[in-house]
Amino acid sequence: MSKTLLNDIICYTIFIYKEVKGLTNMANIDLKELSVKELNSLARETAKELMHRKNQDKKLRKEIAQESHNNFKSNSSDIVKMTDTHENEEWMNKLWKWANDNEIHEAYLPRKESQLLNLTTLDLQHQKLTNIPAEIGCLI
Amino acid sequence: MFNLAHNKLDKLPIEISRLKELHTLDLSYNRFRRKPKEIENLKNIRTLSLNDNNFKQQISVEMEAFNYFTGMLPLTK
Secondary structure (H helix, E strand, O other), X not given: OOHHHXXXXXXXXXXXXXXXXXXXXXXOOOHHHOOHHHHHHHHHHHHHHHHHHHHHHHHHHHHHHXXXXXXXXXXXXHHHHHHHHHHXXXXXXXXXXXXXXXXXXXOOOOOOHHHHHOOOOEEXXXXXXXXXXXXXXXXX | OEXXXXXXXXXXXXXXXXXOOOOEEEOOOOOOXXXXXXXXXXXXXXXXXXXXXXXXXXXXXXXXXXXXXXXOXXXXX
């Protein structure tokens, strides 16, 4: 390796080291006073610090991404929940109004949301019904 | 199971076709004049009762084919 190239590498290493350490008091380092062993040590420490910084950045970026994802998920979930609740309220209210108009007892058509959503059997015989509302299709 | 027997129905809302899990539908003793088209998409129907309605004609060949392909029980009338 030529002396010029070696010198460039050393200068670059010191530059990086100062940058990552945030040091300013190394401006007067005389490269000629550093032994090969010291230069190797300096290079290793610099590389180690750079790797540490890189991992920290990676970890930080991951945390930020995770937090953003969680926030997005939470907000989306809330929006979906609010929309579902609103939509449920709408068709249920229409179904209950029809049931009330036709005097269908709640034993046959529950007036509680949870019971209505879990309904598997609907027995509406002998109710004198002349129409079935479209909202019946919302039952599972 | 959906029991709508003994009412005064002559039609069903198209939205009833959304009840994909429905396996039993009793529409007997109503006022239907024809087979409700709305039930054709209920692929899981296994028992359909349409007896004692206002059908003017015998059950059509189409209805029999429908029963055959969906595996429904024979109509009672």
